[in-house]
Amino acid sequence: MNNKKIHLPEDLDPVLMNPKRFLIASILCMLGPRTMGFVQKTVKIPWGPLYTHLKKMEEQNYIRIRKVVTPLGPRTIVELTDKGLKAYEKLLTELRKVVLSTEKKS
Secondary structure, eight states, X not given: OOOOOOOOOSOOOTTXXXXXXXXXXXXHHHHOSEEHXXXXXXXXXXXXXXXXXXXXXXXXXSEEEEEEEETTEEEEEEEEOHHHHHHHHHHHXXXXXXXXXXXXXO
């Protein structure tokens, strides 16, 4: 019997643990504010589900959605808020702990 300790995260964010929302947060964290069109093309999901995921993130104040006028016409910009960035970083920290504890087990 192996008595090595495995890190079991107590509180993984249910909003960001969704694979598509995690990917959206990752894109916004790495690249900064992006148009909704860019996010849709990058995540490769239809507009309806994208809108649903973004609304769920906006309800938690993880992202901010704003309309802007550009020389090419109106655009919808999506950006990660400070709260969203902190939640994303906390989730990454917890996931790293899980990975490290499983690597030590091997």
